[in-house]
Amino acid sequence: MTASEARSSRISAIIRACRIITRMSQANPDAPKSDVLYYKMLSDYYTRLLNAHDEGKFIAAHTVFFPSEILYAMDIVPMHTETTTWMMALFLGGQAEILSAGAELGLVPEICSPHRGLAGAFSLGVLPRPDAMLWSNLICDNTAKSGELVMELNKCPGFFLDHPFQRSEAEDKYLVSELEDMIHFLEEKSGRMMDWDKLSDIVARMDYQTELFREIGELRKAVPSPFPNRGFLQLLTVDYLCPGQPEAIAYLETLRDELAEMVRQGKGAVSPERFRLMTLFVPPMYLMGLMEKLGHEYGVVSVVEPLFTRWAESRLDPSKPLESVARKAAMIPERRSMYGPLGQEALQDLIDCAEQYKVDGAVYWAFMGCRHTCATVKLFKDVLNEVDVPVLTIDCDIVDPTINSEEEIRGKLEQFFELLEDR
Template sequence: MLAGTARPAPTYHVAEGMPPRLALARAVRAPAAAEGTVSESMPRMREKVAGQLRPMIEMLRAGMLPHGHLLAGALEAVVAHYEETFRVLDEHNRKLCWYEFCVTPEIFRAMDVHPFLGEVHPPILTLGTPELCWHYVDRAHAYGLPSEVCVLDKVMLGALLEGEMPQPDFIVTASAPCDSSRIGYQIFEQITGCPTLRLDAPTDDSAEAHRYYAGQLRKLIAFLEEQTGRRLDPDRLREVCEESNRACEAMRELLELRRAVPCPHPGTVGFNSYMALLCSLGSPELTRYLEFLRDDAAARVAAGRGAIPDERYRVLWYYVPVTFDFELATWLEETFGAVVITDALSSFLRADPVDTSDFDSMLVGLARRGLETTMGRLRVRASVLTERFLRDVQDFRADCVVFPSPVGCKHVWAWLGLLRRVCRERGIPLYAFDLDWMDSRTRSSEEIRGGIEQFFATVMS
């Protein structure tokens, strides 16, 4: 395809009468649009950016929504990421890589490849429109995807079948973090027909494991050089790593500041700033936003000012957010004086900076960062997860733990059984419940709030 020619939106068909599971595995690309016609890809997401997200930024900047000055920068980073995605799809002047957790975007950016982290897309695509999530989930089920699979993979599949995932030039995935993604990415590869690289992620965090995974990143570089026809410039990689180091350092310092009593920022800031980081790590705009948050939090801690006037409870939200109830953290603050100090996803990022002194050290640092970023850290043993959990309870001085456990995360349910015993032995108040963190039909917002209300009334009172 010539540069400057829009990439046609992907559409797919299957043979009539073919069983759904077999049809899904053998899905093929539909015939391309007639020459001279252009079919815009991701039309619904483009409409969301222009009609919902951009106006929301203006409302946040104008102070029309709670904590707007703290959240606007996160949404701006997300919107900038999508607008760049649309430009790449329309102009086809760069390669686009759909990649997964356990890989960070620095190598892609250094090779002028547009990075698109697939797992960030579903909660943004369905933000404020839970019925759209239902639609994509139902679409995935209709094509034979098992109900036990993670909702992220369901929404990505449903969106892919309807042209709401970007058509990638290639896909990069890894053997971690979970079985659901291993199923999902086999399907995505077959449907898109794209060259796909699978990296082998080790199951521990030893120095040997980091060196091994750095070797896997060498395979990634060779793959990208083959796909792009360009060589990686180590000096350019160093520039990108130094930029991402500044962002990660600001995020780490922000996490440290949230340990203060009272907590300087509301619960909504943690997850939203982390979503921005996942979208835009390596960009100067993200770095400036995270440094702004850090400086704001530092000023509030120095002045003894908390996120709310009377902080009564410090909540460790240990696992996923509820994306269909964006105001849940604010409700906790206003109803119980309970501030979500951190969540399990954003608290994962505590990695040391990437050592940019030479090429080998950069690869080891990027390997460690990829393995320690959501959801890569869940690949380890339950005993390691428990140690990290207890550290978070202590570091953030949590009064209680809320643990929303997704029905699609079977490994987390196994760990939760062990965690309950640890919490009983140590006297840590724990409220755990099942849900689908994007599909409200499994457990509604009203049911979730009702359970939390009972927990605070009976256990925390």
């Protein structure tokens, strides 16, 4: 295998997996159309990445919650680093190899596994080489610190986007100025100029996209709830990979319409619906299938994920594209509950979620690599217990299956469902 082939092997495998699922969904008359659009969106994203250098395009790798709207407006091909590690875990397995390679670089196990895995994947040369690395401190120290090693491994330039921790006029201005600096950096390194009209269009679609997220959130309040457990990851990924892109809008509109029809018909994602769960943080990627299966076995459905799918009420203004991109950073659900100061407002929102979504219980996936979310396990539990919502905490790793077995997790969840039954 040539170095170039090795670099594309993992991405090719993700594309193949997505295409197979797309074809299977197309062939299944009962499969939702949104599934077809989602997997096509994924395969198109990774195909663009795979072909980028052959087509003379510039690849920018970037960390999670990064404003890739700017990259799309500049016709730069984005590579979402954490999601790409997740996708490798989800579709391909073989996490051990890339995590071992990360360890050989000197990255200790306490570092978030997607970042260790990513560095490992670059050191093994199994991902396309980025032309630039972009990273930021949104959402944690791991994202803030992951960029420089990736730059060294790929011998590429990089830009760190400094997100202010709190919100004020001065802090918002600072973030806008950071975005301006980043655009200058990208223009210089890529030779591509910012297309401001295109960015305005993307912002307009992004504004609509956040409305779609909210509409979907509202539909999930229905009893029974129409949204399947496996859909959670799709909702995250669509914004991570294709914010404000036509394919994201097509997927979300289709999904919204499908959910609205189910609500109209009184159909739930599981039947009968027995327990409505709040999901805190993310279930392990490699157990998404288990969550779906358990949902049907026990009549359990995740109806709300306050840390990931509850967008703040605000609008984006296409006539002020850069300010809007900055504002979006403050609207994302993760910003409020995971990154920003954990004030009373965020805690009240948790209670509101429990009440509005008629939650029976919550599952906190305590991802050992995510320190700042785990620091809220007890706090969230205390707050939710005040409104009589029991919380199950499960230690896990989102990409590394060696931390705990599927059987162990299944056992804990089954016990929790029994507890909910007793109540």
